[in-house]
Amino acid sequence: MKSFLNTSSDGKVMIDRVFKAAVAAKEDEIKSGDIVVNATLGTLFDEDQNFVAFKSVWNAFKDIEDTQKAKYASSIQGNIEYRESIYRWLFSSIDEKMKAEIIATPGGAGAISSTLKNMLDPGEIAIKPSLGWGPYKTMAAEFGIKLLDYNMFKDNYFDIESFKEVTNKVMKEQGKVLVIINDPCHNPTGYTLTSNEWDQIIEHANILSASGPFIIINDIAYIDFNMKGNDWKKHFKKFNHLAENVMAIIAFSTSKTLTAYGARAGAQIVITKNEERLNDFKNAAIYSARSIWSTVSNGAMSLFAKVESDEKIYSKYIEEKQYYVNLLKERSEIFLKESKENSLDIYPYKEGFFITIKVEDNVYKETVYNRLMENHIYTVMVDGGLRVALCSVPKRKLMGLAKKIKDCM
Numbered sequence: 312m313k314s315f316l317n318t319s320s321d322g323k324v325m326i327d328r329v330f331k332a333a334v335a336a337k338e339d340e341i342k343s344g345d346i347v348v349n350a351t352l353g354t355l356f357d358e359d360q361n362f363v364a365f366k367s368v369w370n371a372f373k374d375i376e377d378t379q380k381a382k383y384a385s386s387i388q389g390n391i392e393y394r395e396s397i398y399r400w401l402f403s404s405i406d407e408k409m410k411a412e413i414i415a416t417p418g419g420a421g422a423i424s425s426t427l428k429n430m431l432d433p434g435e436i437a438i439k440p441s442l443g444w445g446p447y448k449t450m451a452a453e454f455g456i457k458l459l460d461y462n463m464f465k466d467n468y469f470d471i472e473s474f475k476e477v478t479n480k481v482m483k484e485q486g487k488v489l490v491i492i493n494d495p496c497h498n499p500t501g502y503t504l505t506s507n508e509w510d511q512i513i514e515h516a517n518i519l520s521a522s523g524p525f526i527i528i529n530d531i532a533y534i535d536f537n538m539k540g541n542d543w544k545k546h547f548k549k550f551n552h553l554a555e556n557v558m559a560i561i562a563f564s565t566s567k568t569l570t571a572y573g574a575r576a577g578a579q580i581v582i583t584k585n586e587e588r589l590n591d592f593k594n595a596a597i598y599s600a601r602s603i604w605s606t607v608s609n610g611a612m613s614l615f616a617k618v619e620s621d622e623k624i625y626s627k628y629i630e631e632k633q634y635y636v637n638l639l640k641e642r643s644e645i646f647l648k649e650s651k652e653n654s655l656d657i658y659p660y661k662e663g664f665f666i667t668i669k670v671e672d673n674v675y676k677e678t679v680y681n682r683l684m685e686n687h688i689y690t691v692m693v694d695g696g697l698r699v700a701l702c703s704v705p706k707r708k709l710m711g712l713a714k715k716i717k718d719c720m
């Protein structure tokens with residue numbers, strides 16, 4: 312019988328591993344109480360296990376007029392103040408002009424998804440890291456795009472050789488490359504590329520772009536939790552040195568930056584030397600916006616612009632956020648030290664919300680995951696391992712956790 316759904320949507324089921332693991336942890340918490348370690352949630356929790364909503368941000372939201380929150384956004388591309396604030400947020404530490412177009416999107420997810428949709432045809436290949444955020448797969452499947460992985464690490468550093476090999480192969484086969492790089496504070500490992508690694512990526516992209524368009528999606532969802540703070544953003548200056556046939560799309564999100572996960576505000580920040588192609592991208596992105604979600608939340612855009620442009624609110628925000636950057640560092644130090652002491656194999660962590668324990672075999676990974684749950688420890692199964700969300704586990708529960716995990720292996 313003919314289905315109600317069309318052929319590309321028929322049979323699609325969204326299985327959210329994080330949600331599933333989080334529900335199991337919640338149920339166990341009700342039964343077993345404080346012995347439960349819920350390391351599943353990718354949102355910030357304080358040391359008393361309360362969800363963190365930055366006061367500096369959410370007090371500012373209360374001061375935004377109801378009418379402003381209720382109104383439609385002033386443009387499909389995103390409010391002008393919002394776009395200007397994003398420009399300053401990302402580029403003000405750079406001493407030269409960044410030629411970029413900015414398009415508001417519902418979160419970082421909207422930015423990545425719309426980019427995939429508009430850059431590749433169904434059946435074409437996008438390249439992603441071997442360890443990476445699950446929804447990249449969902450998004451690619453939604454648009455009938457195939458995926459190929461570059462290996463993320465070799466000897467605890469970025470595997471640049473694999474990156475070159477896979478991008479060369481795809482360029483040869485389809486005459487176009489689109490590659491996702493989630494940096495800094497990579498989800499799920501907490502790795503941040505070195506400046507030299509970025510230089511090698513850009514040098515390679517510039518050379519390979521002689522054979523066809525080379526698109527880099529730089530997913531920066533966790534950027535404001537890197538330990539260098541705004542100084543890290545000088546990195547973007549490198550995008551001023553892209554060859555004519557290279558385009559970088561920075562996928563920005565206010566979800567982690569402002570603890571505004573539910574507000575759904577993000578952006579595509581597009582950089583390329585080729586003005587005509589820059590304009591084409593902008594037009595296609597605005598068209599997609601109008602046809603899928605229309606405009607981004609006016610209140611959320613106003614909130615970001617307010618936090619960025621009001622000096623008092625901004626300095627309070629920076630202070631508040633820094634407290635959590637420091638807390639993440641303290642939490643990571645506990646877990647890293649104890650992992651070493653207990654020979655627990657983890658991927659190279661530098662900063663950010665997550666650490667991932669290396670378990671390459673999928674069957675064994677599931678066994679360990681289940682054993683951990685029997686011991687009231689809840690992680691998330693990701694490609695290549697088990698993710699521990701430092702962002703949601705207090706220090707007292709991280710103490711001794713590496714050993715408990717090792718004992719289940």
Ligand SMILES: Cc1ncc(COP(=O)(O)O)c(C=O)c1O
Pocket residue numbers: 353417418419420421444493498530532563564565566572576577
């Ligand atoms: C790696 C990565 N990229 C992008 C996002 C997008 O988040 P949002 O759509 O909430 O902005 C997330 C959120 O968890 C993420 O972990």
